[in-house]
Amino acid sequence: MxxxxxxxxxxxxxxxxxxxxxxxxxxxxxxxxxxxxxxxxxxxxxxxxxxxxxxxxxxxxxxxxxxxxxxxxxxxxxxxxxxxxxxxxxxxxxxxxxxxxxxxxxxxFSNAEERNELDGAITQTVEAYASLSKSKTGALMVFERKNMLEDAIKTGTALDCTVNAELLKNIFWNKAPLHDGAVIVRAGRIVGAGCMLPMSGNVNLSRELGMRHRAGIGASEHTDAVVAIVSEETGSISVAVGGMLKRHLAPETLERLLRNELLPEQEENESPAKFRLMSLFRAGKGEKGHGEENH
Structure with a gap:
């Protein structure tokens, strides 16, 4: 004892x-x-x-x-x-x-400011894409999530600025030097423009899909990024997530989808809308092989 x-x-x-x-x-x-x-x-x-x-x-x-x-x-x-x-x-x-x-x-100890900046980035992106879609100006934006895209940023021009609709329209103007590459957004800020993305390795993609769409799908296959695309030929707005391509999106649908993917906690009260959008992506699995541009 x-x-x-x-x-x-x-x-x-x-x-x-x-x-x-x-x-x-x-x-x-x-x-x-x-x-x-x-x-x-x-x-x-x-x-x-x-x-x-x-x-x-x-x-x-x-x-x-x-x-x-x-x-x-x-x-x-x-x-x-x-x-x-x-x-x-x-x-x-x-x-x-x-x-x-x-x-x-x-x-x-807080990411509130980051979320606010990302929220503003989504709003400005949708505004720019609505205008680019009407003018049939090609665009390719990558919203980084957990997987860092440092290697892709090194292939383009490094930037550090807020996402602005007028700035995006100037970057993707077909006479601008950076219009052919992708704009990469990290935590609501543009960190790179004119960046090269890996092409999709999916051999079942339609031959109608151009380089912009193939690069967008490839980036979503290799990382968890959300990629938004505007067709140069038709002006159609598309989004690639996890190797799946959803096409012909209205600006309102684009905004809801980006918010669901990039600000999921904020959308808990909109679960029916989120469910419908996820259903659209499930239905979009069959559209991976269909495209609309040759650029």
Whole structure:
């Protein structure tokens, strides 16, 4: 009995009370880990992260098994590899620190401003697409979600501006230098224009589908992005999600669809409308092989 009491006393001495400082410590570490994960996703450094993890595991295993030579080599690789990574990712680290410096404290724990900006981006996109559809001006916009499109952005011109209907009409004007590529939107802001997208690998697509539609479907196949397209020949508005193409959309339907896909929590009270739109996409599975432009 005395032994059990002694053990309990020892355990009590080891357990420290949980205070405000501990909560702050946990929140700071959680934020740092989150930012590191987002940094890896934005820079397409998943393979690099796996390589670093394997090196650390090899270092740990070699230490446990007392493989002195291997442990020495792994230790040196990790020691000098940290410096090499700083040099290798210097532009990304600098951009990350600049973003941290521009971030308000309120934005760290809240995405309300981001949602408001995305809401405005949808409104401006629908306004621009209604005009582009009437004038039969081709357009291709990609709304990024969880999968980062950093590789696609690098193929075009990097931007950082709000989505504006007049700006979109100028970008997609057929004499503009960036009109042939895609506009990429991240968190409600334009981050790239004139960007090249991967073509769809679906061999069953109709030959009538042009490069713009094939690129839009391809982007939706490779990522979880929502892609909005305007046909240059007919002015028809289309949306591609998950490799599925829904065509001949009215501007009102385009807006409802974008809101359902990009702001799902905001549309909980409109479940009947969402159900109808998802039904449209299910019905649109059969339309993947039908298109209308040759551009």
């Amino acid at each position: 005395e032994g059990i009491l002694y053990l309990l006393q020892q355990l009590k001495a080891m357990v420290t009370p949980f205070g405000i400082s501990d909560l702050i410590d946990i929140l700071i570490m959680a934020f740092i880990i989150y930012k590191v994960i987002m940094f890896i996703r934005r820079t397409s450094s998943g393979a690099v992260a796996k390589g670093i993890l394997l090196l650390l595991v090899a270092l740990l295993v070699s230490g446990v098994l007392q493989l002195n030579t291997v442990n020495f080599l792994m230790g040196k690789i990790v020691e000098y590899g940290a410096l090499a990574l700083v040099v290798l990712f210097q532009p990304e680290i600098r951009r990350f620190l600049e973003q941290m410096g521009r971030t308000n404290l309120g934005k760290v």
